[in-house]
Amino acid sequence: GDMDFKVAGTRDGVTAFQLDVKTGGISPDLMRQAMTQARTARLAILDQMETALPKPRPSLSPYAPCLDVIRINPEKIGAIIGPGGRVIRKLQEDTGTEIDIADDGTVKVVGDSADAVALARQAIEELTAEVEVGMVFNAKVVRIAPFGAFVELRPGADALVHISNLADGYVKKVEDVVQLGDEVTVEVIETDESGRVRCKVVQEKPKLKVGDIISGQVTNIVDYGVFVEISPGVRGLVHKSRLGTQSEPSAVAKKGDRMLVEILEIEEQGRYKLRRVVPAGSSDEDSRASQDYTPRPGPTDLGSGTVRA
Structure with a gap:
């Protein structure tokens, strides 16, 4: 009753103790005896603990309460808090965590699971990341x-x-x-x-495929054909043999004209091969006649004959 002595530690030694005495002090022998008894009791308790859990788990359970500490630029604190605390409240509600921010930029995140804390950390890092070109x-x-x-x-x-x-x-x-x-x-x-x-x-580019018929804009005319923009930033070539006319490319269209084209091929390099499409009823008779024309096989040697009256 003259003293209250608590000892904590491992098999290797004492890590902490607390001693309260009601007398003027204790003798070295009494202290030695108390430490010996405490060691015996400590080892007995550790033996029982090891039967239940021989060694620490390699990692925490995903459902174990978790604490994470993040350090941010103090100038970014406002981005996490938001107007009237709106952002931090929503962040805590969405992730089920508690977030505490110190003036020096230390952010403590406490949650019921590692997943919840990781989700909150990701959101905080996104909110405080520097805006860079290309993002x-x-x-x-x-x-x-x-x-x-x-x-x-x-x-x-x-x-x-x-x-x-x-x-x-x-x-x-x-x-x-x-x-x-x-x-x-x-x-x-x-x-x-x-x-x-x-x-x-960012303009969403339409998915183009072979067989699509598109109204594009002529962007360039060369001796061997016409280049047509079929989507913002996407151009293809209508070779002169696929213009549907015997005329030269410069006689068929001029830069800025609209042209109806069909995608014939998309090469691995991203190049588009096109052909000009002439709608039914078009006044371009030469174009339609040329498009509809299919060579027919015939004799290459006409031979000789006699003309009779």
Whole structure:
């Protein structure tokens, strides 16, 4: 009753102890006796523990509570918290974790499982990553100006899509392409030292296949044929033998004309071979006659004969 002595440790030695005494002190012999008894008890407890769990698990159970510590640039704290704490609240709700952020940029994430914490960590890293040229975002249009649209790449990170980068062709008004609240896929094309970001709208290219008939735009005319753009940035060649006319390519079309073409072949290198298609009822009789003409086999030697009256 004169002392309270608690000892913790392993087979190799003592790791911690606590001693409370009610007298003026204890003798070395009493301390030695207490330590010996504590070791005997400790080894007995460890023997029982090893029968249940001989060695530590190689990894934590995915359902074990987990803590992860992330260090971010303190300037990025606002991106995680969001306006009025909206972003961090949603992040905690979506992942089922608790997130604590210190002023020095230390972020502690606590969750019921390793998967939940990993999901939260991934979201935090995405929110705080530096925006770089070439990155693609699913962005929301948050403001429209006469010269372009401002989009939110992620909470706290806005970018400008200039009117010239809203579509491949000419755009007269921003509202002709996007409206406030629209979601668009954008690619970062420029950043500056002030943190300003410029983007362009990523146009989804249609999947082209052999047999497709497309109205394209003539982009170039050469001696051996006509080049036609069949999709933004995708051009193919209509060889002069597939123009459907005996006329020279320069007599069939001029740069900027629309031409109906069929995809005949798509080479491994991505080159497209095309043929001109003349719609039924077209006034281009020479073209239609040439397209419809099929050579017929016939004798190569006419021989000789007698003309009779």
